Amino acid sequence: MTEAVAHKRVSRRPNRLKLAPWLFLAPGLLxxxxxxxxxxxxxxxxxxxxxDGLGAMSWIGMGNYVELLDDDTFYVSLWNNLLWLVLYLLSIPAGLAVALFLNQNVAGIRIYKSMFFFPFVISQVVVGLIFTWFYAPGFGPLSVFLEWLTGDEIAILADERYVTYGIILAGLWPQTAYCMILYLAGLNNINSEQVEAARMxxxxxxxxxxxxILPQLRPATFIALVVTVIGSLRSFDLVSIMTAGGPYGSSQVLSYFMYEQALSEYGYRMGYGASIAVVLFLIMMVFIxxxxxxxxxxxxNI
Structure with a gap:
């Protein structure tokens, strides 16, 4: 009898071992x-x-998507998101360059690391306010410099030609810091034996x-790519703080356009906003x- 009980306990142990990981994963999966x-x-x-978010829903099928294809603001937002995507990727080589600079043992390097790390820990709202002041006509440092250089005062956030580039530049500041952190972590795990062999x-x-170096930084580069692509396609905070989609809707992006249609005073069009969200989700899924x-x-292949 004792041997039978012992055999049952032994046979149940593999099942418990299989079940244990799922018990730990269950809260996260839920x-x-x-x-x-x-x-x-x-x-x-x-x-x-x-x-409208409150009353009864009315089925219209593909009506929201058909309207979206005829909406000029949608194409402006889509084009701006593509600009964000292309230019935001500059944060990856910039973050790598900063990480390579900071990955050395020299006097005061911790101070430099803190300075470059600072943009990552501050809120996007604060970043937006800082760059709004930086671009401000009349007293903003960049505005004063451009006026001295060209003789003309340029209001970057009020000019349809430059506003999107100005907001993207603001976003590159903290994003570069984030990529820098990823690459610094990757550089700490570089195989020193391979480096020495290459030097020989x-x-x-x-x-x-x-x-x-770069082949060993592939995991960090992959994470930086995915996070940067997602950040460029969302890009809501800075647009909301710096321009609210203006001037004349020229700095609209899909995420802000979705918010404006679904949750602002423009009509609480939840269905139309959801269709914009679906398009944005599908674009993200394609890239990821x-x-x-x-x-x-x-x-x-490795």
Missing amino acids: MFLIYVLVPIVESFWISFHDW DGAKGFSMLWHV TFFITRMLNQER
Whole structure:
């Protein structure tokens, strides 16, 4: 009898070992289901309705998407998001350059690290206010410098030609700091033996960086790419603080356009706002899927 009980206990142990990871994952999976997957499905469902957020929903099928394709503001927002995406990627090489500069043992390097780390810890709202002052006509440092250089006063945030570039520049400041942190963490895990072997083979400078350092920084680069792409496509805070989509809607992005249609005084068009959110979600999924697929293929080829 004792041997039978012992055999049952031994047979149950593998099942317990299989169950244990799922018990630890369960709270996170439940939160992911409630706060991520369910809202995504609901957004798709709401986008097929005309709804003000309070009354009964009215089914209109693809009506919101048809209207979206005829909306000039949608194309302005989409173009601005593409600008954000392309120019925001500059934060990755900039963050790498700063990380390489800070990854050395010299006097006072901790002070420099703190200075470059500072933009990452402050709020996007504060960043927006700082750059609004920086661009302000008459007394803003950049405005004064441009007036001295060209003889004309340029109101960057009030000029349709420059406003989007001005906001993107503001966003690059904290994003570069974030990429810098990722690369600093990656540089701390560099295999020193490979670096020494490369030096013995005569590698140095750009050759060392390209053939030895960067291949070992692929995980950091992947995370930086994904986070930067997501940040560029969202880009809500700075637009809201610095211009509220102006002047004349020229700095609109999809996330702010969605907010303006769904939750502002423009009409509380939840269905139309949800259709914008769905388009933004699909764009994000395309880019993220592309990066993940490419990284997996590279890992398989190694």
